Amino acid sequence: MAYEKELDAAKKAASLAARLCQKVQKALLQSDVQSKSDKSPVTVADYGSQAVVSLLLQRELSSVLFSLVAEEDSADLRKDGSQDILERITKLVNDTLATEDLLKPIDSTLSTDDILRAIDCGTSEGGPNGRHWVLDPIDGTKGFLRGDQYAVALGLLEEGKVVLGVLACPNLPLASIAGDKKNKKNSSSSDEKGCLFYATIALRILQMHPSLSHLKELTLSMIYPAPLPMIDSQAKYGALSRGDGAIYLRFPHKGYREKIWDHVAGAIVVTEAGGIVTDAGGKALDFSKGKYLDLDTGIIVANEKIMPLLLKAVRDSIAEQEKPSSL
Ligand SMILES: Nc1ncnc2c1ncn2[C@@H]1O[C@H](COP(=O)(O)O)[C@@H](OP(=O)(O)O)[C@H]1O
């Protein structure tokens, strides 16, 4: 199978990073001193997750050329007064790595400098040539803070195309989130949470992986339309890929520039499940332009039956809004 080694490494990295995030989210929710405006636990988890993925991918793949386009960088951690937070992140990463029975064990305790370096491996600009890993260490920061949905989203670009994606969604129920009673009645696992979606190009049949026991893996099939509750992060792409819903429309405010790490992993998970991801003009997303997506108006995700009608409805609606008012 193409990308087998890369997929194994990516699943392991995203699962382990998700474990780190779960630990921080649990502590955040249990903390008496928690205040809604306190963003520091998110920061710790974002940096920690990015360091874990960066370290794991490099150890498992040991390739000379390693390019990672990731959301976070270490600039703030290098400023005066950041030593405490950096030490917290370093401990968190070391503790997380120590819990894993890694094929190639991380042999020594990592220093704060090792952590800074691992985070800064993610400063690649991406682009149309070669291989680039793309990481959102915590997608859905708002959901994470609320104790709700978030995802560790990791993808691989080859010559500008997405060839692999992994979405670890620790809080996403295994059962459909569509409120579909028929679906839930037959499921003994409706209270279980934690999903790992993954796809490589042209891999449609997915298997269980025993070493990833804390996140269940899911076979993808994008078929059933149903209304979904609002959820944060690329867990939306995961939910659509398994048929919880059939349409995802994302129309940010004018001038907002979408980043590739918010869509790479989700896009391949959906397309390999038989769905389509385009911009409002019906063009496939182009991940080859660097960190940002250059797209027309918004992002539309649907299955192939609905897509033509949906695109027309979106275009009509945009045209209607742009019509000069008769008043
Ligand atoms: N005003 C805005 N419009 C659209 N997307 C935004 C936004 N502000 C932030 N985002 C991006 O949307 C992502 C969350 O997506 P969603 O809204 O689907 O949960 C955020 O990822 P992070 O949480 O990784 O920063 C962030 O990159």
Ligand SMILES: [Mg+2]
């Ligand atoms: Mg994001």
Ligand SMILES: [Mg+2]
């Ligand atoms: Mg993020």
Ligand SMILES: [Mg+2]
């Ligand atoms: Mg962010």
